[in-house]
Amino acid sequence: MRNPLLPILIVEDDFFITEMVRTALAEGGFQSEVVTSGEQAIPLLEDKHSEYRALVTDINLQGKLTGWDVAKRARELGPDIPVVYMTGAAAEEWPSHGVPKSVLLQKPFAPAQIVTAISQLLNQIPPPHE
Template sequence: MDDAVAVLVVEDDRLIQAMIEDALSDGGFQSALTGSGEEAIELLQANETHYRAIITDINLVGRRNGWDVAQRSREIDPSMPVIYMTGTHAEDWASKGVPNSVLLTKPFAPAQLVTALSNLLNAQAPAAERRDQG
């Protein structure tokens, strides 16, 4: 049985997708990749795979951006860890980002992404354990 944590990655640049997928795999995570906000929201709503975190670019092809994806993920799961990636919209994070999220400014090192994800998941774990015991 595969116990790897499933992470939804929303990025429309194939080179960045590949870098993220490699970094997550090296960190012991599974990744599901999509290039559009619309598809990401469909995947979240279908809930066929219970994603444990979202990593999303801000600028995406289509009508939905990374802010929309994160907001929808939090409507589905209020404690969903979210990591935003951007090269241009960092100043909007305070007003448009969801609480308890992380923003990485491109370019960033793959290890930074894995560390941010691990930190968010570890911060979430005690609350999940309390819910499971209650």
């Protein structure tokens, strides 16, 4: 079983959305760590991908990297990491750019939706073999 104390990595450059997501996750019993760009997220994932329980990322971020790029790298490092995308404008690209078994939330969304999405994805992870 994955350690419930591990944080969820949030990649979002809008302060208000970041705070809404962080608060919703905290109320749902999750810890989180926040960065504002793909350029910040990828080195963290490469250094300590096994220390994250899930990834929540906006699609259109500051810098050259997108949320699609961040999620693809996260899945290369940890094939089972749950991924939730958040977007206001890129939903139609999800079927072709999103990683398998991910969830996309169209902005604006209710805070409870992020907790539900993370919980559903975590429940789909197969238990480790002993």
